Amino acid sequence: MKLEKIVDGPKIDGVILDIETTGLSAKVNHISSIGLLLDYMGQNKFIFLFAEEGEEKEILEEFLEIINSIKPIISFNGQNFDLPFIKKRLEILNISYQSNLTENNFDLYQYLRSYSKITDFKISGLKSLEKENNLERPFEMTGKDQIKLYKTYLKTKDKEILDRLFTYNFYDLYHLNKLLYLKEKIDLLRKVEGFFIESYKVSRGNLIIELTSPEKYKNIEANFSYPLCSFYTNGDGRFLLKINIEEGYFDNENIGYSIDNKFFKLENKSDFTQISENYLPVIFEKKYINENIFQLVEKVIKISGLV
Numbered sequence: 001m002k003l004e005k006i007v008d009g010p011k012i013d014g015v016i017l018d019i020e021t022t023g024l025s026a027k028v029n030h031i032s033s034i035g036l037l038l039d040y041m042g043q044n045k046f047i048f049l050f051a052e053e054g055e056e057k058e059i060l061e062e063f064l065e066i067i068n069s070i071k072p073i074i075s076f077n078g079q080n081f082d083l084p085f086i087k088k089r090l091e092i093l094n095i096s097y098q099s100n101l102t103e104n105n106f107d108l109y110q111y112l113r114s115y116s117k118i119t120d121f122k123i124s125g126l127k128s129l130e131k132e133n134n135l136e137r138p139f140e141m142t143g144k145d146q147i148k149l150y151k152t153y154l155k156t157k158d159k160e161i162l163d164r165l166f167t168y169n170f171y172d173l174y175h176l177n178k179l180l181y182l183k184e185k186i187d188l189l190r191k192v193e194g195f196f197i198e199s200y201k202v203s204r205g206n207l208i209i210e211l212t213s214p215e216k217y218k219n220i221e222a223n224f225s226y227p228l229c230s231f232y233t234n235g236d237g238r239f240l241l242k243i244n245i246e247e248g249y250f251d252n253e254n255i256g257y258s259i260d261n262k263f264f265k266l267e268n269k270s271d272f273t274q275i276s277e278n279y280l281p282v283i284f285e286k287k288y289i290n291e292n293i294f295q296l297v298e299k300v301i302k303i304s305g306l307v
Helices: 056-067 082-092 108-114 126-132 143-156 159-179 181-189 290-304
Strands: 002-007 015-021 031-040 043-050 073-075 195-203 206-212 222-226 229-233 238-244 246-249 255-260 279-284
Touching (some): 002 159, 015 056, 015 082, 015 143, 015 159, 043 056, 056 082, 073 108, 126 159, 143 159, 159 181, 206 290, 222 290, 238 255
Parallel strands (some): 015 073
Antiparallel strands (some): 002 043, 031 043, 222 229, 229 238
């Protein structure tokens, strides 16, 4: 069964995907519906592919036909659940598909999660994000409720149940489209002097910060050295900032990691105000102190002469 609806919302570059299933294991359960939200002649169209008894193969083939020329597939945790589940069901049902089905897509959940340390953004589930952004649904329903309703529908063919399942899947997609602005928000939070901070890690007494550079620096090779610090690239567009960190007391009770601040002379923007101005706190209880790290990155980029 295929149902469609023209809806409002931000313009979509790609196709937003959400599936409903009869359980978590693709080996023993099947897909009950596939929801898609995409651009159709300048408007947003919601497509609901619903599996009546024995129609899972049919809706999967319809799904492949629809997304054949549309990229990327946009989802919320779809890289971990929706797409692997779809791939497994395609294999079990012996349906051929493009090998790049799961490549070059965009998963908002994974994106927010990957930058949570850098931006202090607290990652949560879709429904929590909806509430935080004042996005309301006409009714509350869980994944378990959906499974029960689907099984009841197959027995009764109750149209009200079908409408409820349609609406439940629709709002997953409709709200996800409205939440995609969070990508731009995260990108702004991790941007420093045109560079984007990609990751932090601690290795052998050093804090290592990975950045991606503006286009004009994609092909250059550079190596800048400062006291207890180096900033370099191999010409692949990735820059690494490596700086020595020391463990010590921030105050009478709290121990963390800091950098030698005598060369950089940066303002300590953390809550640890009792520490000597010669040290800048950067890590406390395995959490990164972003206010200080970001100004460190900004300072290094500026003194390198790249901006």
